[in-house]
Amino acid sequence: MTRSFTPPARVLLGPGPSDVPARVLLAMARPTIGHLDPAFIAMMEEVKALLQYAFQTRNGATFPISAPGSAGMEACLANLVEPGEVVVVCRNGVFGGRMGDLVGRLGGVPVFVDSPFGEAVDPDQVASALKAHKDARLVACVHAETSTGVLSDVRAIAQVAHAHGALVAVDAVTALGGVPLAVDEWELDAVYAGTQKCLSCPPGLAPLTFNERALAKVRARSHKTASWFLDLNLLMGYWGAGGRTYHHTAPINMLYALHEALVMLEEEGLEASWARHRVMHERFVAGIEALGLDMAVAPAIRLPQLNSVSVPSGVDEARVRRRLLEEWGIEIGAGLGELAGRVWRIGLMGAGSNVRNVNLCLDALRAALAG
Amino acid sequence: MTRSFTPPARVLLGPGPSDVPARVLLAMARPTIGHLDPAFIAMMEEVKALLQYAFQTRNGATFPISAPGSAGMEACLANLVEPGEVVVVCRNGVFGGRMGDLVGRLGGVPVFVDSPFGEAVDPDQVASALKAHKDARLVACVHAETSTGVLSDVRAIAQVAHAHGALVAVDAVTALGGVPLAVDEWELDAVYAGTQKCLSCPPGLAPLTFNERALAKVRARSHKTASWFLDLNLLMGYWGAGGRTYHHTAPINMLYALHEALVMLEEEGLEASWARHRVMHERFVAGIEALGLDMAVAPAIRLPQLNSVSVPSGVDEARVRRRLLEEWGIEIGAGLGELAGRVWRIGLMGAGSNVRNVNLCLDALRAALAG
Numbered sequence: 001m002t003r004s005f006t007p008p009a010r011v012l013l014g015p016g017p018s019d020v021p022a023r024v025l026l027a028m029a030r031p032t033i034g035h036l037d038p039a040f041i042a043m044m045e046e047v048k049a050l051l052q053y054a055f056q057t058r059n060g061a062t063f064p065i066s067a068p069g070s071a072g073m074e075a076c077l078a079n080l081v082e083p084g085e086v087v088v089v090c091r092n093g094v095f096g097g098r099m100g101d102l103v104g105r106l107g108g109v110p111v112f113v114d115s116p117f118g119e120a121v122d123p124d125q126v127a128s129a130l131k132a133h134k135d136a137r138l139v140a141c142v143h144a145e146t147s148t149g150v151l152s153d154v155r156a157i158a159q160v161a162h163a164h165g166a167l168v169a170v171d172a173v174t175a176l177g178g179v180p181l182a183v184d185e186w187e188l189d190a191v192y193a194g195t196q197k198c199l200s201c202p203p204g205l206a207p208l209t210f211n212e213r214a215l216a217k218v219r220a221r222s223h224k225t226a227s228w229f230l231d232l233n234l235l236m237g238y239w240g241a242g243g244r245t246y247h248h249t250a251p252i253n254m255l256y257a258l259h260e261a262l263v264m265l266e267e268e269g270l271e272a273s274w275a276r277h278r279v280m281h282e283r284f285v286a287g288i289e290a291l292g293l294d295m296a297v298a299p300a301i302r303l304p305q306l307n308s309v310s311v312p313s314g315v316d317e318a319r320v321r322r323r324l325l326e327e328w329g330i331e332i333g334a335g336l337g338e339l340a341g342r343v344w345r346i347g348l349m350g351a352g353s354n355v356r357n358v359n360l361c362l363d364a365l366r367a368a369l370a371g
Numbered sequence: 372m373t374r375s376f377t378p379p380a381r382v383l384l385g386p387g388p389s390d391v392p393a394r395v396l397l398a399m400a401r402p403t404i405g406h407l408d409p410a411f412i413a414m415m416e417e418v419k420a421l422l423q424y425a426f427q428t429r430n431g432a433t434f435p436i437s438a439p440g441s442a443g444m445e446a447c448l449a450n451l452v453e454p455g456e457v458v459v460v461c462r463n464g465v466f467g468g469r470m471g472d473l474v475g476r477l478g479g480v481p482v483f484v485d486s487p488f489g490e491a492v493d494p495d496q497v498a499s500a501l502k503a504h505k506d507a508r509l510v511a512c513v514h515a516e517t518s519t520g521v522l523s524d525v526r527a528i529a530q531v532a533h534a535h536g537a538l539v540a541v542d543a544v545t546a547l548g549g550v551p552l553a554v555d556e557w558e559l560d561a562v563y564a565g566t567q568k569c570l571s572c573p574p575g576l577a578p579l580t581f582n583e584r585a586l587a588k589v590r591a592r593s594h595k596t597a598s599w600f601l602d603l604n605l606l607m608g609y610w611g612a613g614g615r616t617y618h619h620t621a622p623i624n625m626l627y628a629l630h631e632a633l634v635m636l637e638e639e640g641l642e643a644s645w646a647r648h649r650v651m652h653e654r655f656v657a658g659i660e661a662l663g664l665d666m667a668v669a670p671a672i673r674l675p676q677l678n679s680v681s682v683p684s685g686v687d688e689a690r691v692r693r694r695l696l697e698e699w700g701i702e703i704g705a706g707l708g709e710l711a712g713r714v715w716r717i718g719l720m721g722a723g724s725n726v727r728n729v730n731l732c733l734d735a736l737r738a739a740l741a742g
Contacts, residue, residue: 074599202624227597251574251622331408
């Protein structure tokens with residue numbers, strides 16, 4: 001007979017998931033009700049309003065996709081890309097590369113704007129790509145690259161895209177709640193996020209928002225999107241204003257968790273959450289430098305919620321991670337792609353971005369590096 | 372400020388979700404850990420083994436898709452259907468129709484085998500369709516049609532498909548755990564299910580199993596599937612044997628819930644679970660007939676876990692459902708599609724299939740129909 005699973009005690013300081021507060025875990029454990037129950041539908045409306053706050057948008061089409069962040073990427077692109085369309089894809093990490101793969105699967109033609117891993121997307125290069133590909137109707141980029149710890153200026157990228165008649169689709173999986181993001185003010189057309197980073201919620205949902213320009217492109221499609229599950233025309237009937245048309249069965253308890261996590265964000269205040277991530281990051285960086293270690297990313301483009309720390313030469317990076325996990329219960333992340341073996345990725349995300357974790361992580365690193 | 376959400380007390384006797392036992396809810400509330408944590412990876416292996424038991428298969432490719440049942444349908448078809456391929460789609464309810472829509476979105480050509488809503492799929496009609504469309508390489512059908520309460524003989528359909536050189540893809544969303552299903556013995560090539568029906572787990576995951584024939588078709592694809600999120604070639608790297616290759620972030624806490632629900636299924640025993648669903652169904656039917664009501668589906672093809680009861684003429688069916696919800700806290704389902712307004716769909720699924728619920732539902736129906 002298989003036994004019930006009891007997870008080990010961990011402190012999640014990797015690239016996500018981040019630690020989930022007891023309030024959110026307990027919200028998730030409330031009894032499941034039906035997805036067409038009037039009480040549940042009222043809660044869905046609150047989730048939409050809370051997500052509008054988190055995204056800083058009035059977009060009516062703002063709701064969570066019923067699957068993790070990767071499905072948010074897929075929902076975004078599967079609705080916006082039609083076969084044969086050229087899409088400018090900004091690639092300065094793993095997730096930009098994934099967007100390009102997906103554009104190709106959808107029958108689109110990705111044109112990459114490449115920056116080295118560890119650097120931000122250059123809006124001038126995006127402009128050049130749009131000049132060279134006048135038929136491009138979409139620019140896809142990542143706000144907070146989880147694979148490198150780099151912040152790109154998606155507002156500037158959106159301005160460039162719009163100047164060339166293209167829409168912009170933004171990956172805000174790691175950004176939402178952790179760094180300033182203003183969907184309406186910055187005129188971002190389509191944005192998706194995740195729950196397991198700075199929202200302090202378990203993984204499993206992907207908040208999404210589309211503005212009117214993006215919705216108009218979806219409504220004017222000449223081919224139905226290949227995905228029934230992610231078709232925004234159908235999802236709007238389920239999540240949109242007015243009567244609910246049955247689509248899929250929403251992940252009820254995950255939505256309880258997201259609701260509670262967003263209530264907590266509203267209680268703290270979005271600006272206060274951004275400021276907390278910033279202050280804890282500065283405290284962490286000071287500690288890292290005091291240990292004689294270097295941050296891998298330039299100060300101006302560092303993500304406060306995901307800190308890439310250079311592995312000193314001669315240090316076995318996997319051994320350090322293993323010691324942190326086994327001796328301290330601390331999970332930190334390895335480098336991905338070009339940065340594999342060269343950095344540790346240390347997340348200070350959501351509720352996990354606090355003084356106790358900063359101190360704990362620095363103490364543990366000091367001990368592990370001492371041998 | 373938005374307040375925390377507290378769901379109303381409900382007894383879920385609709386088409387799903389079904390009531391979730393406290394054991395499963397509390398398992399879901401255990402602290403989130405990382406999806407690459409050795410302890411989590413060990414739990415994933417147990418989930419796979421428990422799903423093999425539930426599906427009665429030795430297929431290595433047996434794991435849950437990280438999204439609800441509809442995404443299971445999509446994972447199944449998006450991997451098995453290539454552009455231009457003919458697929459015989461058995462349609463005796465809403466979910467067969469959805470499969471046909473999806474085949475079309477994927478560039479396939481659906482050929483429908485239609486049966487009236489409320490009747491089972493006729494294997495002879497499937498044989499005729501395969502004779503008329505010799506290029507068909509796949510038959511898609513629903514084991515337990517949630518929209519009508521009808522069981523089809525998927526074993527016979529699989530035999531017909533194989534005799535004509537086609538594979539069979541089976542929707543077992545409502546079937547798994549509630550009625551006999553033997554993937555290997557019946558030679559079902561690709562099967563997907565849901566968690567929120569007879570497994571007594573919240574919605575949000577879709578157990579899936581592919582045999583070697585189905586995997587060979589996926590490996591031999593000439594086009595990558597349109598979905599990155601659901602690409603089985605990538606998912607096998609994440610869930611398959613050997614090292615874990617990062618794909619998406621699994622919905623950790625939902626997987627805790629599924630693990631616990633499957634441990635409970637193993638403790639009860641699959642045959643015992645099937646028998647309990649059967650016995651409670653018989654008790655329920657006897658009570659319905661004692662109330663002077665009629666079952667809408669012929670006895671031989673009735674689903675024990677989803678009972679379609681005919682609405683008597685002159686009765687306002689929506690008012691009865693509303694009274695059950697408001698006065699008794701009981702959720703039952705309305706008819707879907709052709710059966711809208713004509714039946715109630717009463718679920719006795721998973722842990723909810725018990726004497727207390729049968730008696731409660733019959734009492735409530737008696738009271739609501741009395742005026």
